[in-house]
Amino acid sequence: MNEIQNASSRKRWLRIIPIAFITYSLAYLDRSNFGSAVAGGMGDSLHITTAVTSMLSALFFFGYFFFQIPGAIYAQKRSAKKLVFISLIVWGVLASATGIVNNVRYLYVIRFLLGIVESAVMPAMLIFLSNWFTKSERSKANSFLILGNPVTIMWMSIVSGYLLEHVGWKNMFIIEGIPPIIWAFIWLAVIQDKPSQAKWLTHSEKQELEGILQEEQKDIVPVKNYAAAFKKPKVIALAMQYFFWSIGVYGFVMWLPSIIKNGSKFGITSTGWLSALPYLFATVMMLVTSYFSDKTMKRKVFIWVPLLIGAVCFYLSYQFGATNFWLSYALLCVAGGVMYAPYGSFFAFITELLPKNVAGVATALINGMGALGSFVGAYFVGYLNGATGSPSASFFFMAASLVVSVVLMCVVRKNSEKKQQNPVLVGVHTVK
Template identity: 60%
Template sequence: MNQTISGTLSNKRWGRLIPIAFITYSLAYLDRANYGFGAAAGLAEDLNITPAISSLLGALFFLGYFCFQVPGGIYAEKHSAKRLIFWSLILWGALAAATGMVHNVALLAAVRFLLGVAESVVMPAMLIFLSHWFTREERSRANTFLFLGNPITVLWMSILSGYLINSFGWRGMFIIEGAPAIIWAVIWWVIYADRPKDAKWLSDTEKRAIENALAEEQQAIKPVKNYREAFRSPKVLALAFIHFFWNIGMYGFIMWLPSMLKTASGLGIVATGWLSAAPYLLAVPLMLTASWYSDKFQQRKAIVLAFLGLGAVCFIASFTLGASHFWISWSLLVIAGGAMYTPYGPFFAAIPEMIPRNVVAGAMSFVVCFGALGSFVGAWIVGYLNGLTGNPAASYVFMGASLVVAVLLTALTRFSNASNTLTHATTSH
């Protein structure tokens, strides 16, 4: 069976499914991360937005994103990710374009919140989709190709958005970058298949080979009765809080890196775009290498701990040096950003290996949901601190401390399918 999975059938799945996942998540990321460029390019001045309100507007996306993660994930598991993401693509494309058409703060706030709602179903639905198609020996790499949509998109978006703003203004950037999601919705509907049994390009034997391989993995996992029990599991809670603190650092970094670099360097928006792209360029080879290692040697925790630790150390070193050593500080930020992205594939590969199939959709969505809450807190507080103090020092301390907490929680959490408990130190909470 494993030989069948790793041969022709494996090539079919990687060639047909991974591009779908990558493009879909890429488009979602494009339409959430470009707000940082709009904020750095005059959106606040044109709409008379104060720094505190600007940070709240940037964070409102993540509040909407937080609200529907768990229902979206459960719907994708029980019904259809295909239908859910089709409508999500159309809605978020339209709302992203509408960001470039608003003329007052109230409308902008509503659009940002609704954009978060529209995109909230994407990440849990795509992770659940991949867990239906790829086995334990493949899952970290499959997840990584999904998450590569993040740094690769921000990489080209950082450059493209700078040029679009230069040519069409921030309004033109939002409108142009919202259109691809609506176009992709049609393609998605034609080519997507929820599960192996829905794929017309697989034979019955191939469908059974995948389903049997996935069923075998479930035999070693401790049963969990229902979603309520899963949400109360110390292990699920630990993973959720790791993701929460990790994303405080990650999304504060993503949302406000262009503004912070522009302030510290004194360079124009195009040059800032190029500098902002570097962490995402580094993330690509790191993510691919780490996910390959994680699958080959079945190392999940070690990868997450090592790269989150590296990210925290480089991040703290960067703000300790400060703007007086701009280029060294920027280089450390590049390493920190790349390192923070790297463990996503192994981290989410671990969840369906620890949680049984009957509740994994809700549990994974719950972990994603806490990450969205961390994103809201990171984007809001970082923007608020930048506006309050007039420099990024306080927000760097906040993000660095959050990353350290994520590292400590990871060190205390047992990434194992043999038990639903943590090490004694964590269980005591």
């Protein structure tokens, strides 16, 4: 890497990644604090059953499915910056509104609307990062973005436990809905959609970066339009793979506090601390995995291997968790960490399979299927826990879902298409 690239890289990592990380992390306040609120008394206060709680958890992800593709199209053709700004404000208002309702019917509406508002953020942020980071940087950049998920859940589990104990679930929601609104104006002031708009890059740095990004597109097989991309077997397989992966992830995220509280009989503050540890492990695993994924450019192995380990851990929890809480908890810590580990590699893999004109919207389709998987995971895990009186059946369900995702990831072919009569790997020739 020459001197110009080094200077540009340092500036981009210092200016873009912290802002992206904080922005995306705020989205997880109102996703995951709902599970803590349920374990901390919201269900009792509003007299809602386990089945209703499951539906409220799942409705967020059902709404999250709807605006993925329109949001990605707007972000790609117009402005990710403006879309994220509006989303931050609206989801902050809705998150705080959760704390002022007294009827479960309004919660149905709020959770669904929250999903719709936040559905545009993930594809918009991935499109935004693809404008700023090269292929060899992308897995790590994506991982730092998505680290907002486990890091937020980690500290939120502790803070929310404290707030639940001292100010109650209503005030917890109101307080935790304010930061996104404030942050929206910081985002608007400091972020630019593309390098060409950045005053803090020199002309040479802009040219160098844009040249690299354009050069990377030359080895990718062209795809005419969105419809053609959606029909590709690779895109369909990855969408289904992410669906089953998300069942495991969000069955885990939404119900971990309740599983720990019911299995250990600890108070809500202790439950919050125990709920945080799997996400500390997830943070470490995401950083390590993305580093080696970018270093070796072997994307697939850093996706399916961690997911397979997660499936094994869930299965062992199914076998032994009912009789040994601490063994089950240790296995859940490992499962949570390895389920998060592949995110950076996975979304980098998509951008290396498809050209820039369709990659962002294809990512939105895949992420949308992940939202449906999250819906199934959040609802069905809660249903199994309530119907059986134990998390054992849900552990088996999440293990089976991860096994299916592993199989689908392994069958995505690398080199079935041709460009100019020469076989290439779809995306970039170094993708494994």
